[in-house]
Amino acid sequence: MRDMRSNPTCVAVSASRAVGEASAARNAARDIDLEDTCFVLAFVPGGWDGALVAQTLDELLGGLPVFGCSTAGQITMQGYETDALLLMAFPKAHFRCASVLLDPLKPLSAPMIATKAQSHAQKFQHTAGWHRLGLIFADGLSKQEDILISTLETVLADLPIFGGSAGDGLRFETTYVLHKGQAYQNAAVLLLLETDLPFQGIGFDHFLPTGSKFIITDADPEERKVFEINGAPAAQEYARLVGCRVDQLSPLVFAENPMLIEYKNNHYVRAISDADETGALSFMAAIDDGLIMTLGQGQEIIRTLENGLDIRDDKGRSPDFILGFDCVLRKLEIEQKQLGRAVSDVLETARVFGFNTYGEQHCGVHMNQTLVGVAFFEPDQRNMC
Incomplete structure (x- = not known):
């Protein structure tokens, strides 16, 4: 060989x-x-x-x-x-x-x-x-x-x-x-x-779903922006879910704590690129109102x-x-x-x-x-x- x-x-x-x-x-x-x-x-x-x-x-x-x-x-x-x-x-x-x-x-x-x-x-x-x-x-x-x-x-x-x-x-x-x-x-x-x-x-990828589910309650699909999660400001609720303060959100936090959607019995990452000054989260793939999502947990x-x-x-x-x-x-x-x-x-x-x-x-x-x-x-x- x-x-x-x-x-x-x-x-x-x-x-x-x-x-x-x-x-x-x-x-x-x-x-x-x-x-x-x-x-x-x-x-x-x-x-x-x-x-x-x-x-x-x-x-x-x-x-x-x-x-x-x-x-x-x-x-x-x-x-x-x-x-x-x-x-x-x-x-x-x-x-x-x-x-x-x-x-x-x-x-x-x-x-x-x-x-x-x-x-x-x-x-x-x-x-x-x-x-x-x-x-x-x-x-x-x-x-x-x-x-x-x-x-x-x-x-x-x-x-x-x-x-x-x-x-x-x-x-x-x-x-x-x-x-x-x-x-x-x-x-x-x-x-x-x-x-x-x-x-x-x-x-x-190297993520498994945690089982902690939440719902997107306000989003702009065209711009891939999420304004609300579970009825709360998106960045604030995401920070609560991952266990940090809003001012601690960073590309590394987003990379280590992605959001997952389920499609045809598989889970796919919907990565966050940034949080803006209004508390909205910008995503790198499709997002929409009503999506039920879960946090991903990284594997080795x-x-x-x-x-x-x-x-x-x-x-x-x-x-x-x-x-x-x-x-x-x-x-x-x-x-x-x-x-x-x-x-x-x-x-x-x-x-x-x-x-x-x-x-x-x-x-x-x-x-x-x-x-x-x-x-x-x-x-x-x-x-x-």
């Missing part, structure tokens, strides 16, 4: 920590084989000039299709990073790709999304014996991912779709997606992929990570690589608990590459504080990679 810490065989990965967008793009692009590559995914540090990154990569890679987004952190060959430009080059030998720019997201037109997605899927010629999947990268500040992924799940029912929302650290200021040499805000990129590599979807995060990434194919083989979308609030909790190096070791060993998100998409649901991804395995004839 191949050393788990070795480089993947069926994708090329390059990262640059150079200062400045242009320098980082030049350094990372040097390792990309233009002749053999079908497309590139680029995961960009938050706060960087997306237009400059997109244009520079387009020029350096000779127009090779580049897709991706701004991020709240990157998962590289060294695990968690914050200021690395990560490129993943997917080879022509194992991948085909068609892309759809969904613009604008807000106001979102579900019929437009459905029509575009269906049209491109129908035009994407099927290769006999190859497998299909979809990847979605959406502006994390659009607040439209819930409707977006549910629409795609409905119209592309036979296509498993995985993705993440673009971020920019914990600033919540500017997020964007990359599509063929340009950066777009208030937009999403849908990639339709075909591959001869077997794959498995993954999705897990490294153990749940190791278990979630312990994947095998039908021959007992580990993945060649995992494309991962990991919520920024997980990273925040991990770093606050000084577990960053230990978690990075787990990610490195499992060959996970990707980014920290403002939300994750899987099974038609937009969720928070999860690690969602796709595990790709070598084809049956190993010498094909």
